[in-house]
């Protein structure tokens with residue numbers, strides 16, 4: 001029997017999974033991989049778009065977003081989704097610089113080792129081969145996204161699994177393309193592409209165009225956070241982007257090389273799968289290696 005491939009995604013808020021990785025999740029789930037989603041907060045501080053739901057207080061919004069996430073996962077064909085430490089264990093920290101960041105209950109204030117311990121148990125339980133989260137900047141600087149990266153990276157180090165570790169990425173060329181709107185779109189036009197990375201920082205490209213309908217349905221489930229207009233969407237800032245069926249990733253770690261001294265000395269392997277000859281770069285705890293990894297072609301499979 002072929003061992004089941006296990007993909008684990010660590011996201012900050014309900015909706016991030018669908019926007020950033022929905023097509024990939026739907027594709028791997030449809031192809032028989034085990035797909036597990038861990039969401040770190042309930043998204044209590046999210047801005048509410050529909051006028052008829054704006055009365056929801058943060059805790060009510062959190063509860064509402066649990067149901068949105070349920071529907072999104074159903075649309076993606078993902079049956080295993082959990083909240084880190086259980087529902088409501090960590091609270092949404094709000095945008096960077098807001099007083100919410102100081103709430104002792106929020107994820108930004110969480111003890112990284114403690115949260116990573118909770119995640120490490122999930123990694124072991126589902127025998128994750130691949131872990132997907134954000135880069136060290138949390139893709140766009142939200143405290144919960146940065147913390148998700150830190151916690152996932154630490155948990156990855158804590159376990160003995162040989163999991164590959166990826167950050168979501170938006171290559172500049174695809175980001176510029178996605179920002180182009182139809183003439184008659186009522187969404188605002190994006191002028192800031194600062195979340196994009198140079199194309200050559202992207203190691204892996206997952207073409208899940210076939211699963212674009214599932215992704216769109218999942219995004220639609222997040223009614224408080226996302227407005228959809230055909231194949232275009234906007235968050236509460238009303239800046240429009242095309243919904244992409246191809247999603248992009250940067251490999252931050254190509255898998256552990258087990259060694260007798262694990263975990264004190266852990267080899268960092270290049271995406272090609274080989275260790276630089278004779279050298280064993282030590283990944284210092286909590287600090288991922290430089291993400292500039294790819295050379296030439298992109299991988300087309302997260303498990304490759």
Ligand SMILES: [Zn+2]
Nearest residue numbers: 012013016142
């Ligand atoms: Zn988020």
